[in-house]
Amino acid sequence: MQESATRRRASTRERLLDAAREVLADTGIQGATVEQICERAGYTRGAFYSNYASKDDLILDLFMREKDRMLIALRSAVEDKLEGGDIGSIAHVLDRFVTSQPTDRTWFLVHQEFVTHAVRQHRIADVYAELWEQTHREFGDVIDAACQALGRRLTIDLRDATRLLIAIFDATLRDAFLGSDADEADLTAMREQIPTLLLALSEPAER
Amino acid sequence: MQESATRRRASTRERLLDAAREVLADTGIQGATVEQICERAGYTRGAFYSNYASKDDLILDLFMREKDRMLIALRSAVEDKLEGGDIGSIAHVLDRFVTSQPTDRTWFLVHQEFVTHAVRQHRIADVYAELWEQTHREFGDVIDAACQALGRRLTIDLRDATRLLIAIFDATLRDAFLGSDADEADLTAMREQIPTLLLALSEPAER
DNA sequence: CACCGTCGATACATTGACGTATCGAATACA
DNA sequence: TGTATTCGATACGTCAATGTATCGACGGTG
Numbered sequence: 378m379q380e381s382a383t384r385r386r387a388s389t390r391e392r393l394l395d396a397a398r399e400v401l402a403d404t405g406i407q408g409a410t411v412e413q414i415c416e417r418a419g420y421t422r423g424a425f426y427s428n429y430a431s432k433d434d435l436i437l438d439l440f441m442r443e444k445d446r447m448l449i450a451l452r453s454a455v456e457d458k459l460e461g462g463d464i465g466s467i468a469h470v471l472d473r474f475v476t477s478q479p480t481d482r483t484w485f486l487v488h489q490e491f492v493t494h495a496v497r498q499h500r501i502a503d504v505y506a507e508l509w510e511q512t513h514r515e516f517g518d519v520i521d522a523a524c525q526a527l528g529r530r531l532t533i534d535l536r537d538a539t540r541l542l543i544a545i546f547d548a549t550l551r552d553a554f555l556g557s558d559a560d561e562a563d564l565t566a567m568r569e570q571i572p573t574l575l576l577a578l579s580e581p582a583e584r
Numbered sequence: 585m586q587e588s589a590t591r592r593r594a595s596t597r598e599r600l601l602d603a604a605r606e607v608l609a610d611t612g613i614q615g616a617t618v619e620q621i622c623e624r625a626g627y628t629r630g631a632f633y634s635n636y637a638s639k640d641d642l643i644l645d646l647f648m649r650e651k652d653r654m655l656i657a658l659r660s661a662v663e664d665k666l667e668g669g670d671i672g673s674i675a676h677v678l679d680r681f682v683t684s685q686p687t688d689r690t691w692f693l694v695h696q697e698f699v700t701h702a703v704r705q706h707r708i709a710d711v712y713a714e715l716w717e718q719t720h721r722e723f724g725d726v727i728d729a730a731c732q733a734l735g736r737r738l739t740i741d742l743r744d745a746t747r748l749l750i751a752i753f754d755a756t757l758r759d760a761f762l763g764s765d766a767d768e769a770d771l772t773a774m775r776e777q778i779p780t781l782l783l784a785l786s787e788p789a790e791r
Numbered sequence: 792c793a794c795c796g797t798c799g800a801t802a803c804a805t806t807g808a809c810g811t812a813t814c815g816a817a818t819a820c821a
Numbered sequence: 822t823g824t825a826t827t828c829g830a831t832a833c834g835t836c837a838a839t840g841t842a843t844c845g846a847c848g849g850t851g
Contacts, residue, residue, distance in 0.1 A: 385797085385798075385847095385848085386797085386798075389798085389799085403704075404614075405612070405613075405614050405700065405704075406612075406614075407611075407612050407613075407614030407615040408614040410837085410838060410839090411838075411839075411840095412837090412838070412839090420799070420800090421799070421800050421801075422799095422800090422801095422838095422839085422840085423798085423799045423800045423801070424798075424799050424800080425799095426799095426839095426840065426841080427797090427798060427799060428798090428799095430840095431839090431840090432839095482703075485703070486700070486703065486704070489696075489699070489700050489703070490700070492696070492758060492762065493612065493693070493696050493697070493700065495762055496689075496692070496693065496696070496758075496761045496762055497610075497612075497693070499765075502762060505762060506762070506763075509759075509762070532784065533777075533780060533781075533784075537773075537777055540755065540759075541752065541777075541781075543755065544751040544752050544754070544755035544756075545748065545751050547751070547754075547755060548747065548750065548751035548754060548755070549751075551699060551703075552747075554703045555699065555702055555703055555709060555712060555713070555716070556713075558706075566744075570740075570744055570748075573740060574740075574748075574785075577739065577740075577784050577785055578781075578784055592817095592818085592827090592828075593827090593828075596828085596829085617807085617808060617809090618808075618809075618810095619807090619808070619809095627829070627830090628829070628830050628831075629808095629809085629810085629829095629830085629831095630828085630829045630830045630831070631828075631829050631830080632829095633809095633810065633811080633829095634827090634828060634829060635828090635829095637810095638809090638810085639809090
């Protein structure tokens with residue numbers, strides 16, 4: 378059977394992708410060399426070229442894996458938050474949702490590269506577009522549900538509200554890592570702002 | 585005199601920086617080669633090494649020039665808008681201010697590189713910090729003045745409001761360039777949102 | 792247990808980017 | 822106009838990264 382062979386193959390690919398993620402955060406896509414990636418993964422370049430045709434090939438694979446992982450995490454976070462039924466304050470819902478997102482330096486840098494690369498290359502842009510659309514949908518659902526649970530209705534378009542919150546989230550991460558060399562972003566300020574903002578942008582729902 | 589000599593020198597540096605800006609937008613900091621930059625500037629590598637010790641050296645110079653240019657443009661835009669005395673609606677003030685900022689693809693990509701680089705390298709981070717702080721101050725002044733002129737008072741911290749608007753601005757650019765390969769970002773949606781947002785986040789000032 | 796195929800390591804040739812050293816030309820100054 | 826200096830071009834050596842080709846080892850299979 379080729380099962381075991383391909384399983385081994387899948388395993389080394391995982392290790393290569395994990396290593397690529399780290400190296401990429403350190404030195405950027407262009408700065409990362411195949412050798413660095415292999416070294417960190419515990420392989421030599423032979424293993425690499427046995428699995429990927431080029432660095433670009435691996436990058437694309439990494440992007441797709443990142444996208445899938447993010448969406449899975451996002452979706453499970455949404456389900457955790459929404460299906461509990463026991464929704465507390467609007468602060469709690471969004472707060473726990475937001476803090477369930479990865480906020481570490483490596484993640485930020487990888488996705489920063491992701492965006493930049495996507496703006497330049499159309500092949501990547503397609504992958505990103507799907508991630509983007511799904512993220513919007515899931516995030517929008519949470520906001521929507523939170524408002525309903527609190528008996529409020531947005532005074533602006535749900536889509537705009539979603540974009541707004543995502544924008545705040547991204548800017549907060551960026552500012553955090555620009556301002557300090559901590560490994561985790563400090564989100565306390567944002568966690569206070571978001572509920573305030575949502576209250577300001579909604580009104581009691583007529584019933 | 586050495587005046588003319590240094591003037592010539594300054595001129596080639598300008599051309600090198602202009603070229604670097606474009607190449608950098610195309611291929612990123614790491615991807616850009618000294619040769620590419622020189623070629624686009626109409627020089628050979630000899631001219632480069634006569635002016636800069638390394639690519640990093642030039643990058644730092646470019647960042648400082650970009651920073652200075654941005655702040656000058658920002659400041660003159662603020663003066664234009666505020667000293668007219670004839671402030672129309674809140675939409676007009678912020679609208680004209682926001683649209684006075686550069687919103688082209690090259691600009692976006694260069695500053696995307698800028699941020700990513702600053703997160704990784706502390707020397708760059710210092711330059712960025714100054715840009716960031718000044719931008720905040722200028723932008724905050726505009727918001728403040730706009731509110732006063734309209735007889736409204738923010739219900740949230742001015743600093744938070746500023747961060748909010750900048751976050752929207754940045755996210756709008758990013759989304760625009762991710763979504764299409766246009767050379768100029770479409771800002772119409774944002775230009776409608778911002779006044780709405782500011783109204784929602786302020787109340788009539790007691791007088 | 793022996794065979795076969797896959798996977799990863801090693802060695803090699805090639806490319807291209809870098810930085811230096813040297814040369815020629817343009818420009819300033821007497 | 823002659824001379825000195827500065828700036829940019831050319832040519833070179835060096836080094837690092839790439840991709841390929843080959844070899845050995847390990848694992849599945851009859």
